Amino acid sequence: MQSQQAYAVEMQSIYKYFDDFCALNAVNLKVKKGSIHALLGENGAGKTTLMNVLYGLYKADSGRILINGEQVEMKNPNVAIEHKIGMVHQHFKLVENFTVVQNIMLGKEVSKAGFVLDISRARKQVVELSKTYGLTVDPDAKIEDISVGMQQRVEILKALYRGVEILILDEPTAVLTPQEINELVNIMRNLTEGGKTIIIITHKLKEIKKSSEYCTIIRRGKYIDTVDVKNVTEQQLASMMVGREVNLVVAKTKTNPGDVVFRIDNLTVEDSRKIERVKELSLSVRKGEIVGIAGIDGNGQKELVEAITCLTKVKAGRISINGVDLQNTSPHNVIKNGITTIHEDRHKRGLVLDFPVKYNLILENYNRPRFAGHAILHEQAIHKFAQDSISRYDIRPENCASELARALSGGNQQKVIIARELSDNPELLLAFQPTRGLDVGAIEFIHSALIKHRDSGHSILLISFELDEIMNVSDRICVLYDGRIVAEFQQGEVDENGIGLLMAGGERKNGI
């Protein structure tokens, strides 16, 4: 009884089925009060599902949940909130045109005289909370005007405002810049010092080492182990999670790139508010080369990608592949000329969530003779192709061809997109945050797929906010800052610190 008291959360032998599919198979989780506890597992392992069960969003088919030693039936999130559990979802749930304070008090409004909103009181509480835990935000800024990292703070504040003692963070760092991640780790420390308990889902082993005391590993819905983070290495964590040895850095040979295939000359692009986001940018990619663009989110990456894919108009400059101008034509034309794209926002640009997986796998090619003749879809060929892609790219569950893309876990959705974009052997693959939200096993796989694509004589333009990814995969590295390429290096000419400095707007210098 006494030892039980020390646990803020105990989940015992949790089962959860989706139809016949067993997403959680006797999973256990014990979280010590006042600790930061990481939850690690491959894409589709069941992490989000487990947390949704804890938060009352899904009901377990069997198993017990104890909060502070007391058994609780988590019928719905209201029960969870009563027990002071809060959850920050991977996709934030904020009202875009409300201010920070308005968002935080939404659903728990304080009022004067019974019906007049008492915003100033709420505002005071919010300011106090953010001071206590170092969660600096502008309480009066509108959500649409603040960065993703700030939005996340708002979500955390929202939970704290409701008096949360146990905080669940589902992949909080997938959308953050390295600096923001460090700040988040500090905030988490402040919270546990204040007696709160934190469960964090993340794929980034480095962060687990940095932030957490304990780590529970689940694999394909089964409980594997709970370890003391001090006593394990990143490599050990990775192999426990995947069930085999994982190369955190994919081996690759040096290339001898050929002629320039793709080039951008003096490109200028404005965003929807007519602010220049890309400024006279020039770069080129050669045959058989991976060019990585390092940079912090918001320095023009999004506009650059939209300009290349013709989803937005270019103000000035040229974009060309094999000498053919592409700027201001159509997405269709870009694809026809051999450029395919992995977009950053997979739910918006990447997938038709309410289409089955197999239809998503042919989104750009449904018209090809392979999949259709006389305007009629060849269902069998499509299905076979899907089966093929699913096993080649290890998309799970393996019988998902006819399932809606919506039912896949985030990481597996990403694999569907990658499978599709590489299926046609594009001359240039434009990869924007290709491994966002993927587990280390999957990242290893994607990185080797990229390198294989390069080795077969094709080119890749990789845009990523993950400096590690840029460093590991690229043959040539460009640093993007404020809409310009401020420096360019060959692989091996520079280390992470040097690039990190340039990314943050440090002294402009030329590596070549």
Add this chain to the structure above:
Amino acid sequence: MGSKIAELLNKTATKIILAIVLGFIAGALALAVAGYDPGTSYSMMFTSIFSSPQNMIQVLILTMPNILTGLSVAFAFKTGLFNIGGEGQYIVGAIAAVMVGGVLNLPPVINVIVIVLVAFVAAGLYGALAGFLKAKFGIHEVITTIMLNWIALYLNNYLVSLPGIGVKNTEYSFPIKQSAWTNVLNGWKTSPHGQAYLSTHPALSTILLGTDINYGIIIAIVVAIAVSFLLYRTTFGYQIRAVGLNKDAAEAAGIRVKKSIVMTMFIAGGLSGLAGALQMTGTLPHALVTLANQPGYGFNGITVALMANSSPIGCIFTALLLSALQFGGSTIQMNLGAPSEVVNIMIGVIVFFVAVASMFTMISERIKRRRVKIAG
């Protein structure tokens, strides 16, 4: 895989049937509150339809345009467009059919085919206009189609008032030539031989001569199957469904979203126009009439599509249901004095429960969960 699809369809169908049952219950309550015996009223609605072959045929005749306008709305829905323009497209289809059918004199079957195709294209272009305004200028299709409905109505009335088109001192235009009528045994029943035969066969005579029995319903059913095929088996259907489900992803994948929108509205308009054309070729007076109000089939189409959850095949059944209810509703009003608005209540409740069909999913989940718990 087939069984899986069947299972899915089954589920949706069950939900819709449940919604219909709830609609009937709500209708019964409304009748009871209004002081009429629900049992008597419902049985009268039911028996009135089956009391005579004429009535049954009458319901089927009503069903034809409802299926087609229902398909029109359902089809546009798949691209995420709300086609309220069924009324106007229906009228344009009717106008085109009469204009062409009044002058054309081709061999019988070809004649009808040409008339129907011209009407389809005319109404299709009318629908495509709304699609174009949406794609090019972002003007919402609900607004444009409502305005186009009124433009079509006044165009119709204007044409009927013109000397060359309207028949003097009547509210009718000249009719479609009889060779283009789609009535059953159209030529034979007016021939001397046919007339002689029918005079000795009164039952057949009441059907053939006493109603506008025509091939429209068969064509409508075939078209529903064709639309279903188009949506689910062809690249075009794939494309427009992708646009309807996620425009941004479709655009990024190189699908021409604007073209899809215009094409979808063309077909949606054509389907409603087909209803108008077949109505002209199939029912008296085979001519345009001065309209005081919208004909109502376009709005019926919205109800039909909503009840069918936008399934083209489903539209066949929900159009039949709607037509039967409307027919039955008028008989209880006539015979019992019960308000025919009861029918509108029933239809409203059905639409409502189809729309919140996810509620049934929740209930089924709960039942499943309970079962697992007992088993575990």
